[in-house]
Amino acid sequence: MRKQLVSFAILIGLLCAVPPIAYWLDDLFLLSLASRCLILASAAVATNLIMGYGGLISLGHAVFIGIGGYVVGIASHHAFNDGMTWLSNGFLQLVAVLVLSVLVALFVGLVSLRTKGIYFLMITLAIGQMFYLAAVGAYDYGGDDGMTVFAKSRFLGQALSGHYLIYWVSAAYLTASMFLVARLSSSRFGLVLRSAKVNEARTRAMGYEPFRVRLVAFTVAGVIAGGAGFLMANHAGFVSPAMLHWTRSGDLIVMVVLGGLGSVFGPLAGTVAFLALEEVLSGITEYWAIPVGAILIAVALYTPQGVMGLLSRRRNHG
Numbered sequence: 001m002r003k004q005l006v007s008f009a010i011l012i013g014l015l016c017a018v019p020p021i022a023y024w025l026d027d028l029f030l031l032s033l034a035s036r037c038l039i040l041a042s043a044a045v046a047t048n049l050i051m052g053y054g055g056l057i058s059l060g061h062a063v064f065i066g067i068g069g070y071v072v073g074i075a076s077h078h079a080f081n082d083g084m085t086w087l088s089n090g091f092l093q094l095v096a097v098l099v100l101s102v103l104v105a106l107f108v109g110l111v112s113l114r115t116k117g118i119y120f121l122m123i124t125l126a127i128g129q130m131f132y133l134a135a136v137g138a139y140d141y142g143g144d145d146g147m148t149v150f151a152k153s154r155f156l157g158q159a160l161s162g163h164y165l166i167y168w169v170s171a172a173y174l175t176a177s178m179f180l181v182a183r184l185s186s187s188r189f190g191l192v193l194r195s196a197k198v199n200e201a202r203t204r205a206m207g208y209e210p211f212r213v214r215l216v217a218f219t220v221a222g223v224i225a226g227g228a229g230f231l232m233a234n235h236a237g238f239v240s241p242a243m244l245h246w247t248r249s250g251d252l253i254v255m256v257v258l259g260g261l262g263s264v265f266g267p268l269a270g271t272v273a274f275l276a277l278e279e280v281l282s283g284i285t286e287y288w289a290i291p292v293g294a295i296l297i298a299v300a301l302y303t304p305q306g307v308m309g310l311l312s313r314r315r316n317h318g
Contacts, residue, residue, distance in 0.1 A: 004182060007265065008175070015171040019164055031163045032235075037275050038170040039231045040255065044267035045177045046224035047252040052262035053185055054217050055197035057121050059249045060108065060128025064222045066135060066244030067104060068097045068229025072153055073239035074141055079151040090153035090160060097226045105222030109215045128246050135241035146240025153234055160234045170231055174268070177224050182264045184220070193217055194262075254296060260306030269307040 015038075022031040043065055050056040075087040075096075086092070112123040136144045152159040160169065184190050196203045196210035203210050233239050242248070251274070259270025277295065281288035299306055 019167060028163050031167050035167045035170045035235055037271055038174045039228050039235060041268040041271040042174045042177045043225045043228040044252050044255040044271050045181055046221040048256045048267045049181050049221045050217055051256055054193050054214055058124040059121055059246045060124035061225055062244050062248035063128050063131045064101050064225035065229035067100050068226040069233040069239040069243045071096045072230055072233035073147050073149055076149040076151040077141060077147060088151045088154050090155040093153050097230050101223045101226035102219055105219040109218040113211055113214050125246055132241050132244040135244055144241060146238055149233055149237045166235050178264060258299060258306050260308035263308040266306055266308045273307055
């Protein structure tokens with residue numbers, strides 16, 4: 001526990017160093033990229049909870065990012081176009097994100113968690129695509145083109161806008177999400193979740209019901225991802241059905257695998273690695289996903305524990 005607290009202290013120190021560096025370099029793009037990285041890392045933390053600790057590979061988890069994003073987008077639409085300014089209240093929006101994320105997570109979980117393996121993956125994919133097509137067909141809210149968030153979420157009269165404010169809020173949210181997952185993973189709940197991943201029958205024999213534990217984990221992960229979608233909409237100032245597409249869920253899976261499955265800091269490391277590769281390789285070729293795929297295969301074959309496993313191995317050898 002002490003080692004983990006030291007790691008979190010180092011993380012907070014690194015996060016605090018980014019804004020001064022961006023200010024010194026006079027580079028707001030760096031701060032914007034860092035904010036995007038932190039928001040996606042929060043969503044990857046949610047994916048890691050169900051996949052890294054629970055062994056549940058979901059291709060529909062981007063639905064919750066879409067829920068958070070569209071709550072902001074729809075509220076902004078009516079606040080800006082219909083004069084319903086009360087809808088831009090950030091606290092009200094967060095309550096809506098929380099309630100909707102819980103309800104949708106319970107619905108998806110109750111349907112999909114009765115299966116496992118490829119069947120679970122296919123059901124989450126199918127449900128995710130249902131939500132995606134619903135967003136595409138929502139012509140009042142931009143349909144396939146999406147919509148601009150003209151009225152950002154407001155907290156006590158302060159709009160959630162500006163590169164520095166978005167960064168600090170995203171950093172705080174990521175840290176809180178990682179700390180929550182770290183505490184859950186080391187608790188009895190986390191032990192049961194990991195036990196069900198390894199041997200479901202033995203977990204039942206010990207008196208625990210894997211379905212209930214997985215449903216709770218799935219719901220918590222949905223809420224965390226919903227909050228990430230809320231921040232993403234305010235950061236980008238735009239929402240579209242692409243936020244809910246299965247490829248976004250695939251990106252989150254890649255980030256978790258790159259960083260290290262079942263690692264507290266793995267999702268952040270994987271997200272940084274993924275976005276860095278995307279930024280560098282997209283400047284070289286439009287087919288940047290091909291070399292990323294090759295790197296992912298190499299990671300799976302030679303360092304299954306991802307970036308965090310590689311760092312741990314080097315530290316032990318050192």
